[in-house]
Amino acid sequence: MSNDTLQIRRIGIDTYHENVAYLNRECAFYRAEGFQALSKIKVCANGNKLLAVLNVVDDSSIVHSGELGLSEQAFQKLNIDEGALVTVEHAEPPVSMDAVRRKINGERLSQDDFTSIAKDIAETRYSKMEMAAFLVATGQNNLDRDELLYLTRAMLDSGERMNWHESLVADKHCIGGIPGNRTSMLVVPIVAAHGMLIPKTSSRAITSPAGTADTMEVLAEVNLPPERLHDIVRQERGCLAWGGTAKLAPVDDLLISVERPLGIDSQGQMVASILSKKLAAGSTHLIVDIPVGPTAKVRHMRQALALRKLFEFVGDQLNIHLEVMITDGRQPVGRGIGPVLEARDIMQVLENNPDAPFDLRQKSLQLAGRIIEFDPDVRGGQGYAIARDILDSGRALAKMNDLIQAQGAKTIDFTPGTLCHEVCADQDGIVTHIDNFQMAKIARIAGAPMDKKAGVDLLKKIGDRVQKGEPIYRVYAGFSADFKFAKTLAADDNGYRIGVEEHVLKPLVAF
């Protein structure tokens, strides 16, 4: 073996989104090139290139001095055989970090700046640290609306774009923040049963106790290869899948993998994230749901209106027919919070079970009605009635069952986690407030969404009368550590306020 090359060795270590390369400290390359631990290197093998973070190894049984080890994901990405020869060099830092530094210094960035940032992120030239710097620098009010348009366009252009070859491809999206708000799983079967194309792909939970993909996964496979997804959509007019496997707006996924652990979530990035994903998925018509309430992401009507304008501005520039619905975000929607409990609520609505949560049904019908009115053949104002007929007649349930079969049915089991704790009212009165954040936090600490059976089941909602000692909700968990933390959290602040009639929180929006 020449002195210039190293043999590839596959190292069975899972480093998630981060490529890691392992070099023995005695390796001639390591010594000659003045690499440092955690610096980035470029691995080249006949045409294929890969950037990876360097870990230095002192144990020759892991890699010896003539080898370059690659973590599982890095090995797969480089896509060459074990034992093949590669060369290694210093990776230059991504050029577009200059633009990020200019942004940190308060400058306004151009379309070209955002395009090169998105390109470098898509090609995994950015470390997690660099992505965090970009996210914080462009967070909050640091982007004006033109910059937001540039960012959205750059994120859209960073990946593939689907084309359904139809003039009307519908979609809906909620900005999040309201536990239990799984309307997509009702809207899609209703709209698809009406015959409109609604190929819905969703994310997993970022900071919430469940995303649509997590909840749908209780009923069916959601991790579908793109060809299979296409076939299902063609046959069923819709789907409820996880969006992560398609190569759409890959920058968005990478940024979310940093936003998630950091727990940051800015309005500008939200608009760019949502619109780039929807446009990449080929959507032509989109309803955006913005819940407003004192513990929602959007707390005041003026904020909701400002956000609506941002969506409209960027949407119009990028040629998507977009409508914003500002909805009631005072409290969780439905009863269950957590994948299994939410899936149970949805099936109750679809089955027209008299115990089904009424608010989840109503909100879903309103959203579905607005989407159905995108259909040029539907008379203005008739959407809601059409949606209701589809649900009441059982056609939505039938469509849901078709989707479940097509995606791959799971053995359905709505039994929640075996550890159960009842939280009870500490006085007589009426439920005046429920804190969305606190309820989401309790459900997450209990284990949702990783533990699908964990979560919270609400027995009382705003306006309900309760007696002292009566249960107001149940916490479910599967693991004792999670259960203990969740009980402590609920004991500290149970998220409910009980008072008199006059203090009941009124909705900020009328329906």
Next chain:
Amino acid sequence: MSNDTLQIRRIGIDTYHENVAYLNRECAFYRAEGFQALSKIKVCANGNKLLAVLNVVDDSSIVHSGELGLSEQAFQKLNIDEGALVTVEHAEPPVSMDAVRRKINGERLSQDDFTSIAKDIAETRYSKMEMAAFLVATGQNNLDRDELLYLTRAMLDSGERMNWHESLVADKHCIGGIPGNRTSMLVVPIVAAHGMLIPKTSSRAITSPAGTADTMEVLAEVNLPPERLHDIVRQERGCLAWGGTAKLAPVDDLLISVERPLGIDSQGQMVASILSKKLAAGSTHLIVDIPVGPTAKVRHMRQALALRKLFEFVGDQLNIHLEVMITDGRQPVGRGIGPVLEARDIMQVLENNPDAPFDLRQKSLQLAGRIIEFDPDVRGGQGYAIARDILDSGRALAKMNDLIQAQGAKTIDFTPGTLCHEVCADQDGIVTHIDNFQMAKIARIAGAPMDKKAGVDLLKKIGDRVQKGEPIYRVYAGFSADFKFAKTLAADDNGYRIGVEEHVLKPLVAF
């Protein structure tokens, strides 16, 4: 072995500042607790605790399902024997990230917020991503001067604090940005020869081609255990050591390990970093050197004055006697840029070599003179003359040799890298401008500071007359890839402007 514990295995992988733990995918813990790759876990072993990032392993020869592997640094930090039993649980995200998120949202933080952030960072609860978020959120103009005071105090309180039991402990610090500006290596021998205590610890280069520690390392050991450092200072009245081994303001080191690869550098963080380190090192009197020039860190006099006020405000609140000197930052100081070349310049000045760079000598004497005037027995205005006498008489050289012997002398070799490229004037005229950034960049790309012999040697400075084809500087490198990149960079922009007398850049400050 019980089902609740795992055996510690030391994994010979160097992960630098980041603790990494390796769990087999088949491990009962991994499966039961719903860990995710790259999530953070807490490792507990009779009283000792450690936070680590989780890597999931599929190769039982690295770790089997009953073991927990720890990277080299993590193993040393946990400080228990291989084979000892530990338990593992989810690490909760650091509570103080709530404050960082509030800062991202534009809130003002309190002393308590900064104290808890610094504590969590010092206890390595922050990932690099989280530190990047903190740095960007508190960067640029995002801290007011009270917040800056809180941050400095929090960083100071995060580590140990030295006490020299003397009423006057002198120090100097330059904010950086000027290549070749190694005045500390002249100021320390002069001031120590005068008898004042000046225990100077320096950092390695962050974004520059050499730090004082990198350059001193050409002559002597700089990586000294704290007890040894103390003995040297007691005996010699000074030292020129690397500050990283002492446990002073550890938060600063951790933040720098993120700032360095990100290439970010804000004024507020600079003030906090410098003052916390100096106070922790026990300094009572400090001269801060702020070079100003069009390609310096500080470009305008008004910025230099604003920065001076920040230093004075925080310094006064924290009880350090601080004076700011605003200096000429139009061009590099001395001739050499890079550890070996800069060390050569310094020894020439100390040896009163007639070819020694005059600007390096003059600036060092001015700084040393100001420090000597901190001595209550020195009459105002006499500092410079005292410093000059110490240098001219050879007492500074003798002191430097004593310091080198005390720290551990190296075999001195001022031969620069074997690969040499001469950059020549493209026209007749006078050197009107030299770009500090570009010269630093060329020296870094050539391999400095990792490759100590790499760098740039300036043959002409501002005001010098040159003829077309005459060499203006030489680029030295040790490795061909570095050499190639550096030549390309210099061909693209050599950093010099040559013109007529009237265009020669005038200093922004008078001396």
